[in-house]
Amino acid sequence: MIKFLKKHTFISISIFSLIILVIPIVLFLKHFGGKTISNDLSDWASFGDYVSGTINTILSLSSLILLGLLTSTISKQSNEENKKVNLLIKRLDSFEKLTDFLPKITQTLTDMAIDVTDITYALENKENDIDRLVQEFEKKTRFYTELQVFIQTFGLRYGHLYSYNFESDEFQSLAEDIVPTCDYFTAMTFQLKRRTHGYPAVPDDRFNHFLTTFGKVIDQLRSELY
Secondary structure, eight states: OHHHHHHOHHHHHHHHHHHHHHHHHHHHHHHHTTSOOOOOHHHHHHHHHHHHHHHHHHHHHHHHHHHHHHHHHHHHHHHHHHHHHHHHHHHHHHHHHHHTHHHHHHHHHHHHHHHHHHHHHHHHHTOTTHHHHHHHHHHHHHHHHHHHHHHHHHHHHHGGGOSSOTTSHHHHHHHHHTHHHHHHHHHHHHHHHTTOOOOOOOOHHHHHHHHHHHHHHHHHHHGGGO
């Protein structure tokens, strides 16, 4: 019974208030119950003053208590909702930052063969356009370096927002599989700045595995947005 009353605060206050309300009436009847009902208006006025002075005070106190509890309950619910909304906003922001890399990845893969062909042709024909081509390739090198750092630090920065395990083998593989690609772009940039041939081999297997794992991770994180 006590546990039930603690759990249902409003019911407890209602029962307590009802008991308090009954007490003055019971005391009045016990003390004056043996007497006949008065026909004197002043007696009824005194009875009314007695009832209003006791019951109204109790009702006012109960109302204040209930109002305080309602305010506290609503405030707690509002705080919980705000926390959920803020968490969702931060989660959406981190997810958007992660997926913002996808268009650039697709674009660099499309341009890679063209870039190498153009640079090779420019080197062989000693065209002045080689500097611009090298600069464009260097931008892509910086992009993959940023992607590597972002993925490797994503768990530390945003892990508290997700239930996904960023210590899992899957995510560790994602962070490791991007390294050969970054090394490839770094080596390519070095070779191009020296204006020499002998380009390093593209790590297709590791990069394809990276793309597959990257897609799986994104799908799992997306499922936590709803």
